[in-house]
Structure formats: structure tokens, C-alpha cells
Amino acid sequence: MKLKTYAGLSIIATLAIIYHAFNSRGQFYPAMVYLSTSKISLVLLLNMGLVFMCILWQLTKKVFxxxxxxxxxxxxxxxxxxxxxxxxxxxxxxxxxxxxxxxxxxxxxxxxxxxxxxxxxxxxxxxxxxxxxxxxxxxxxxxxxxxxxxxxxxxxxxxxxxxxxxxxxxxxxxxxxxxxxxxxxxxxxxxxxxxxxxxxxxxxxxxxxxFTFYLELVRDLLHLSMYMCFFLVIFVNYGIPLHLIRELYETFRNFKVRVADYIRYRKITSNMNDRFPDATLEELNASDATCIICREEMTTAKKLVCGHLFHVHCLRSWLERQHTCPTCRALVVPPENGTTSAAGQQGSQSDAHQQGTTGTGSGSTAQTEATDSLSRHQARLQAAAAAASIYEKSYVYPSMNSFVCSPFAVTESSDKDRNGEQTSSEEAQRQFLIAGRPPNLSFPPMQNFHFLPSQAHASPVNYGEGFENDPNIPNSQLEAYRKLLQCQIQNLQILQNQLEMLQRIKADRSVDEGTPSSDSRGKSVISSSSGSGHGYREDIRDGKA
Structure with a gap:
């Protein structure tokens, strides 16, 4: 539609300029001189020639x-x-x-x-x-x-x-x-x-x-030769032919790729019978006997290194374009020493199997040790939560029902117990962190637990409530809870001693500074703290009874 409109306008403009030339000049020769010398007339005539060529092109396309x-x-x-x-x-x-x-x-x-x-x-x-x-x-x-x-x-x-x-x-x-x-x-x-x-x-x-491959190879060779000759001729007579640089590069690249493909193809297909063995009848029956290249049944086939089967002619035609298996995309070219490679693969597989068996045994042993240390790790966490709740600090730990040790923590604990990496001397060097204490003040270590602030969402600790309301609690859990209470009593004594030592240090400083009021205030704090700690121990003993 656009071409028709453009052609119609061009024809009208050309007829108008021709009429103007003959009407103004009156004779044929002066009119031709005017049409050939006037710029407007020349542009309109050239445009009409372009329209005529486009119409011929459209007719040729329509016919053929x-x-x-x-x-x-x-x-x-x-x-x-x-x-x-x-x-x-x-x-x-x-x-x-x-x-x-x-x-x-x-x-x-x-x-x-x-x-x-x-x-x-x-x-x-x-x-x-x-x-x-x-x-x-x-x-x-x-x-x-x-x-x-x-x-x-x-x-x-x-x-x-x-x-x-x-x-x-x-x-x-x-x-x-x-x-x-x-x-x-x-x-x-x-x-x-x-x-x-x-x-x-x-x-x-x-x-x-x-034959198609050879045809394209010869065509690219001819085009490359002609481009090089023409490039040299134009360079000698006119200069660098810029319009040929892209075509010359693309032709050279295509020819290089085709030559590389041809060499690889000849190398693979030169001895296909030796490189790729014939598939046996059992292999054909065991696998799908349909060639995925031509989608036809196979009575005879070639077997690749990866184990897939194809027709001989289908495999040959496929190797002209690709050098990977049509099914799994593995390299088609087999190793030069197939026997050695196969033996090496079998040896590596047996070694891997032995390593897997050993790894399984060691993994089961580690799992057993981790299970043994589970109750001990839970006791440590519960003791830490109890101590934090006494002094109303920010060390809040999950409830008893959510005390399920992560595999990483259990594995780490079992590894430390098994390898002997955590010794008593290293435990003695651990510091008990209290909010607001001087950074250089350290205390004796607690027994069997660590104070580590929780980084996850936690719930308050409520001990004893679940044991009173649930009569179906197993004996193992009751025993673990008894051990927990014993650990808490021991740890509370240690905490009380540490608190008294802190108050004593504070009282000594107050005496040196001459502030007796602070001394009495410190004593009252000690007495109140001692009373509260004593009452809490009595409550725990009553619950145990």
C-alpha cells in the first residue's frame, strides 16, 4: 500500500514536470535540455527511475x-x-x-x-x-x-x-x-x-x-579467495576498502570453523568401526531400540562411550555438525587408551565405595556419641537459663520443650569430648560474663554449663509446671530433670560466692574512700541477696522432695 501511494505520487509529479517543460519551452530539444539541467526536474526523474526499479522488483518477487x-x-x-x-x-x-x-x-x-x-x-x-x-x-x-x-x-x-x-x-x-x-x-x-x-x-x-558439508567448505574457500584478491586490488589502487573488512572477517571466520569441523569429523569417522563397537542383541533389547536421530527402529547400531545407541549413518551425519552425544551431550570422542581409562574408573569407583563405607561407620559412631551427650548439653542450657532468670538479666533461653540440640552443636560437643580438645585447663580460662562488670574481672568457671546469650527468639523458663500436669513423662526425662536441679543448686552456690566477692570488693573500695553509708548499703544487699538465694534453694529442695 505504501509503495502504491509512493508510486502514484511520483508518477503525478513526473508528469507535471514534463508537462511544464514542454509547455514552457514549446519544442522537444529545449524541453529535454530543461529536464536534464534543472535540479528539480532531475531529482523527480531519478525518483521515477527508482520507483520503476522497485515495481520490477515487486513483480519479480510476486511471480517467483x-x-x-x-x-x-x-x-x-x-x-x-x-x-x-x-x-x-x-x-x-x-x-x-x-x-x-x-x-x-x-x-x-x-x-x-x-x-x-x-x-x-x-x-x-x-x-x-x-x-x-x-x-x-x-x-x-x-x-x-x-x-x-x-x-x-x-x-x-x-x-x-x-x-x-x-x-x-x-x-x-x-x-x-x-x-x-x-x-x-x-x-x-x-x-x-x-x-x-x-x-x-x-x-x-x-x-x-x-556432500553438503563439502559444498559449503568449497564455497567458503572460493569466497575467501575472491575477497582477499579484491581487497588487495582495491588497496593497491584506491586505499583501504572499508566496506570489505566485515565480509572478509566473517568469511575467514566461517572458513576457519568449517576447516576445524572437517578435521575433527575426519578424525572421528576415519575408523568408526574401531572407535565405536557394534551394539549386541542384548544391549538393543535392554534399551530403547529407537534411534533418537531418525526416530526409527534399530536392528544394528553403534555404541558410544556413554552407552547410547544410534544408527551408523545417523551417527555419521550427526558428527558433521556436533561432536557430542545427542542424548546426554557427552563428548563423542573416546579416550585413546580405553582399557586403561576403564580400569582407572573401576579402581576409582572401588576406592570411593570403600571410603563411603568407612565414612558411614564413622558417622554412626559420631551419632551415638552425640546422642549420649544430648542430655548433658540440655542440662547446661537449662542451668544457664535458670541463673539468668534469677538475676533478671537479658540471658533468656528457650523453654524446656524446645530444648532440642542442633546437629551442629551436638557434633561439635561430641567431637570435643572424643578428640580431647576441651580440657580442664581451658575450662578454667573461660570467663563468666556479667552485665556491667569491668572487662578485666574474671571469676571461677561454672560446672558443666556455659553462659551464652541467646541470639534467637526465646520463651521464659517455667520449671516444674509440665511435670505436675503431665503424668506420662518418661523416667529418663525425670532423671535428667533431677540431674538438672542438682546442677542448679551447685551453680547457685557458685553464683552466691561470686556475688559476695563482688560486694566485698565494693565494700573495700567504699572503706578506702571513707563512705560508710555505701558499706551498710552493701551489707544490706548481701543479706537480702543471701536470703533470696537461700529461699530459692529451699523451694527447689521442696520441689525435689
């Missing part, structure tokens, strides 16, 4: 290809902008030969290249389509013949001009471009012939991927 698919339109848009930039670089190199004819030739070259891109995409589409109508085959064959004819005509014209003038000119550029297009057209046509031959053989042509 019909409606374009989305992938073809996308490829056309991507390549067009790239080619426009390269042609602009080429114009800067051949600026001495810039003329109206040069612009027309460049426009024709761009449109012909677009037809080649569409032909390549259409052949790829035909190769991947299960059923293709006969009309599509006729169209694509005639289209490639038409493109080859255009390439030959323009190549002949450019070569003729070079031979006649025998000097470097813009014809060298067009000669090179049409040589590239001609070889590309021949490559596409031969690839299409491979597809037709395989279709006539009902997909049983095993050599098709091999």
Missing part, C-alpha cells in the same frame, strides 16, 4: 516467490541496512566515478542482492517442509535460473568494460560483487539438487550431509 513469510521479511530487513552501509562506504572509495549511472548500478545491485537473500531463505524453508507442492519447485528452480542469468549478464558487462579500458574503475567493484553472487546462486542451486535427490530416495541418501 509469491507472498513472503515472516522469517524472509525479517532477513530482508536485517540485511538491507547492512548492505546500505557497506555500499555507502564503497561510494566513498569510488568517488571519482560517481555519476547517475553509478547510482543506478548500485541500486540495481542492492535489489538483486535482496532477491538472492530471499532465494536462500526459500530453499531452506523447502528443505525443512515435509510436503512441498510442485508449483513451489518450479518457481524456485526458475527463480534461481533467473538470478544466475542476471548475475552472468552484469558480470559480463563489468568484465567487458574492464578489458576495454584496462584500468581500475568502478567496474572492478561490480565485477567482484556479481562474482560473489554468481557463486552463491550456484551453491544454493546445488544444495537444492541434493535435497531433491534425497527426496527421490525417500530420505535414505546417507551421503547427503557429507
Amino acid at each position: 516467490l509469491g507472498s513472503l513469510r515472516e522469517a524472509e521479511v525479517e532477513r530482508l530487513n536485517e540485511q538491507s541496512w547492512r548492505e546500505v552501509m557497506e555500499i555507502l562506504f564503497a561510494i566513498t572509495i569510488f568517488r571519482q566515478d560517481f555519476s547517475v549511472t553509478f547510482l543506478a548500478m548500485v541500486t540495481a545491485l542492492l535489489l538483486i542482492k535482496a532477491l538472492h537473500w530471499l532465494a536462500q531463505k526459500r530453499v531452506e524453508y523447502i528443505e525443512t517442509t515435509p510436503s512441498v507442492p510442485m508449483l513451489s519447485h518450479v518457481r524456485i528452480v526458475s527463480f534461481m535460473g533467473f538470478l544466475l542469468l542476471l548475475d552472468s549478464l552484469f558480470l559480463y558487462s563489468s568484465m567487458k568494460h574492464l578489458i576495454e579500458t584496462w584500468q581500475a574503475s568502478v567496474s572492478l567493484f561490480f565485477c567482484f560483487e556479481y562474482m560473489i553472487l554468481a557463486t552463491t546462486t550456484v551453491s544454493i542451486f546445488v544444495k537444492y539438487l541434493f535435497y531433491v535427490s534425497d527426496m527421490l530416495m525417500e530420505g535414505q541418501w546417507e551421503k547427503k550431509p557429507v
Whole structure:
């Protein structure tokens, strides 16, 4: 629709300027001079020529290809902008030969290249389509013949001009471009012939991927040779051809990749019978006898190092593109010394099994020791919570029902008990932390527990309530609770001694400073604290009784 509108406006403008030229000049020759010298008239005539070429391009596309698919339109848009930039670089190199004819030739070259891109995409589409109508085959064959004819005509014209003038000119550029297009057209046509031959053989042509691989390798070699020759010629006569740098690099990279793939492919497939053993009947029956490459049943197959089975021809065609297993993506290339590697793998597996058995035994022993130290660790935590609750500090610990030791703590405790890392001397060096004390003041260690502030959410301690309301408590838990109370009584005595020592230190300082009031106040604190501690011990003994 846009092209129709643009073409209609261009035709109207061209007819208007032609009418104005003949109406104002009155004769044919003065009118032609006016049309060729007036800038506005020249622009409108060139625009009309562009519209005419676009109409011819659309007619050619409609006749040979019909409606374009989305992938073809996308490829056309991507390549067009790239080619426009390269042609602009080429114009800067051949600026001495810039003329109206040069612009027309460049426009024709761009449109012909677009037809080649569409032909390549259409052949790829035909190769991947299960059923293709006969009309599509006729169209694509005639289209490639038409493109080859255009390439030959323009190549002949450019070569003729070079031979006649025998000097470097813009014809060298067009000669090179049409040589590239001609070889590309021949490559596409031969690839299409491979597809037709395989279709006539009902997909049983095993050599098709091999011939296709060789065809692409030869095509890249020809293109690389022509690009290098043209680059040298342009560099000698004009300077650095900027428009060829990208094409030269991409062609060289593709050729390098194809050569590496070819060498790897020849190395793998040179002795496939020796590298990949035949699958036995038991292996075929034990596994799925369907080749995942062609989706057909296998009567004979080759076995890869990873153990997967494939047809011989399917595996060969797969190795042309990929060098990994189609199923598990493992490397297809087997080790050079398969027996040694297999023995090494078996030895490593046996060692791993022995290590696993030993690790299991040691793990069970550690678990037993950790279970033995569980009650002792719970007693320590409960004693710490009781001491913190007496002095109303911030050391709040979880309730008795939530005293479940983490595996890390149990393992650490068992490891310390087993390895002897925690000795009595190290326990004596631990400091009992009290809020507000001097940092250099240390006390004798508690027995069988540590004071560590809780970092998680905790609940207040309420001892004795669960034992009175729950008659189904096991004897082991009652015994653990009895031991806990004994530890608490001992720890309370230690706490009382530490508190008295603190008060004594404070009283001594008060005497030195001459403040008897503080001394009496300290004594009252001692007496009250002693009374409260004594009352608490009596309550605990009554509960025990």
C-alpha cells in the first residue's frame, strides 16, 4: 500500500514536470535540455527511475516467490541496512566515478542482492517442509535460473568494460560483487539438487550431509579467495576498502570453523568401526531400540562411550555438525587408551565405595556419641537459663520443650569430648560474663554449663509446671530433670560466692574512700541477696522432695 501511494505520487509529479517543460519551452530539444539541467526536474526523474526499479522488483518477487513469510521479511530487513552501509562506504572509495549511472548500478545491485537473500531463505524453508507442492519447485528452480542469468549478464558487462579500458574503475567493484553472487546462486542451486535427490530416495541418501558439508567448505574457500584478491586490488589502487573488512572477517571466520569441523569429523569417522563397537542383541533389547536421530527402529547400531545407541549413518551425519552425544551431550570422542581409562574408573569407583563405607561407620559412631551427650548439653542450657532468670538479666533461653540440640552443636560437643580438645585447663580460662562488670574481672568457671546469650527468639523458663500436669513423662526425662536441679543448686552456690566477692570488693573500695553509708548499703544487699538465694534453694529442695 505504501509503495502504491509512493508510486502514484511520483508518477503525478513526473508528469507535471514534463508537462511544464514542454509547455514552457514549446519544442522537444529545449524541453529535454530543461529536464536534464534543472535540479528539480532531475531529482523527480531519478525518483521515477527508482520507483520503476522497485515495481520490477515487486513483480519479480510476486511471480517467483509469491507472498513472503515472516522469517524472509525479517532477513530482508536485517540485511538491507547492512548492505546500505557497506555500499555507502564503497561510494566513498569510488568517488571519482560517481555519476547517475553509478547510482543506478548500485541500486540495481542492492535489489538483486535482496532477491538472492530471499532465494536462500526459500530453499531452506523447502528443505525443512515435509510436503512441498510442485508449483513451489518450479518457481524456485526458475527463480534461481533467473538470478544466475542476471548475475552472468552484469558480470559480463563489468568484465567487458574492464578489458576495454584496462584500468581500475568502478567496474572492478561490480565485477567482484556479481562474482560473489554468481557463486552463491550456484551453491544454493546445488544444495537444492541434493535435497531433491534425497527426496527421490525417500530420505535414505546417507551421503547427503557429507556432500553438503563439502559444498559449503568449497564455497567458503572460493569466497575467501575472491575477497582477499579484491581487497588487495582495491588497496593497491584506491586505499583501504572499508566496506570489505566485515565480509572478509566473517568469511575467514566461517572458513576457519568449517576447516576445524572437517578435521575433527575426519578424525572421528576415519575408523568408526574401531572407535565405536557394534551394539549386541542384548544391549538393543535392554534399551530403547529407537534411534533418537531418525526416530526409527534399530536392528544394528553403534555404541558410544556413554552407552547410547544410534544408527551408523545417523551417527555419521550427526558428527558433521556436533561432536557430542545427542542424548546426554557427552563428548563423542573416546579416550585413546580405553582399557586403561576403564580400569582407572573401576579402581576409582572401588576406592570411593570403600571410603563411603568407612565414612558411614564413622558417622554412626559420631551419632551415638552425640546422642549420649544430648542430655548433658540440655542440662547446661537449662542451668544457664535458670541463673539468668534469677538475676533478671537479658540471658533468656528457650523453654524446656524446645530444648532440642542442633546437629551442629551436638557434633561439635561430641567431637570435643572424643578428640580431647576441651580440657580442664581451658575450662578454667573461660570467663563468666556479667552485665556491667569491668572487662578485666574474671571469676571461677561454672560446672558443666556455659553462659551464652541467646541470639534467637526465646520463651521464659517455667520449671516444674509440665511435670505436675503431665503424668506420662518418661523416667529418663525425670532423671535428667533431677540431674538438672542438682546442677542448679551447685551453680547457685557458685553464683552466691561470686556475688559476695563482688560486694566485698565494693565494700573495700567504699572503706578506702571513707563512705560508710555505701558499706551498710552493701551489707544490706548481701543479706537480702543471701536470703533470696537461700529461699530459692529451699523451694527447689521442696520441689525435689
